[in-house]
Amino acid sequence: MQDTKKNKIIVISGPSGVGKSTICKQMVEKMDNTYLSISVTSRPKAENEVDGNEYWFVTKNEFQEKIDKGKLLEYAEVFGNLYGTPKDKVDEALEEGKNVILEIDVQGAEKVKKLYPDAKMIFILPPTQKDLTTRINGRGREDEKAAERRLNGAGFEIAAAWQSYKHMVINDDLNQAIDEVMQIAQD
Numbered sequence: 001m002q003d004t005k006k007n008k009i010i011v012i013s014g015p016s017g018v019g020k021s022t023i024c025k026q027m028v029e030k031m032d033n034t035y036l037s038i039s040v041t042s043r044p045k046a047e048n049e050v051d052g053n054e055y056w057f058v059t060k061n062e063f064q065e066k067i068d069k070g071k072l073l074e075y076a077e078v079f080g081n082l083y084g085t086p087k088d089k090v091d092e093a094l095e096e097g098k099n100v101i102l103e104i105d106v107q108g109a110e111k112v113k114k115l116y117p118d119a120k121m122i123f124i125l126p127p128t129q130k131d132l133t134t135r136i137n138g139r140g141r142e143d144e145k146a147a148e149r150r151l152n153g154a155g156f157e158i159a160a161a162w163q164s165y166k167h168m169v170i171n172d173d174l175n176q177a178i179d180e181v182m183q184i185a186q187d
Contacts, residue, residue: 007033008099009090009116010185011109013161014124015154019171023124024103026178027185035093036101040066043081056086073115076107083108099185106160113164120185123161127172129154 010027014020028036040056042063051057058066063082066072075084085102093100102112106123113119161168167184171177 007094007097008185009094009112009119010099010101011112011119011121012101012103012124012181013106013109013122013157013165014171015126015157018124018126019174019177020103020124022174023171023178023181024101027101027182030178030182031099031185033098034101035089035096035098036103037085037090037093039083039104040072040075040086041081041083043083055083073102074104074108074111076105076111078105078107085112101185106157106164110164120167120187121165122167122169122181122184123158123165124177124181125158125161125168125170126154127170 012020012024024036028034038052038054038056040058040063042058042060043055045051045055045057049055049057060082063075063084066084066086067075071087072084073087073090075082077083083105085104085108090100090102102109104112109121113121169177169180169184
């Protein structure tokens with residue numbers, strides 16, 4: 001399905017607050033010919049978010065329509081909200097010969113791995129559980145219960161990652177983590 005000599009699918013996953021978005025944005029800035037896929041979500045848009053920038057925000061009904069019409073490469077329910085990767089945007093980037101970065105959760109990554117067996121599977125880990133707790137609480141994006149759900153989900157994600165991901169990168173030093181992920185992606 002994919003000619004790896006021309007372009008690559010690079011899957012970046014990890015628990016909430018581990019730095020995935022920052023790493024992905026830096027990869028796009030530093031790597032030529034690279035596209036960062038923007039996910040579709042049914043979750044409410046935060047005040048400071050822009051539709052089409054962080055996510056494509058849709059209703060649950062609109063999301064279900066995309067599923068029914070086969071418009072999503074992968075999708076999953078995470079913490080009560082739906083998230084998915086628009087198939088048309090990924091196909092377009094691949095046809096243009098670009099590397100495609102998918103910042104997705106473990107559930108979606110497993111689906112992508114079946115479609116693209118040569119995908120680079122990279123999981124970002126926090127240095128410690130305490131660091132992850134500090135990062136999630138420091139983001140100020142969710143209430144205490146939501147933060148607690150994300151922390152509890154992190155254990156599942158990390159356990160699943162050891163089964164599905166070839167590459168694990170600890171984000172203790174952000175620049176070092178970016179360099180490691182880029183090296184893996186470019187190999």
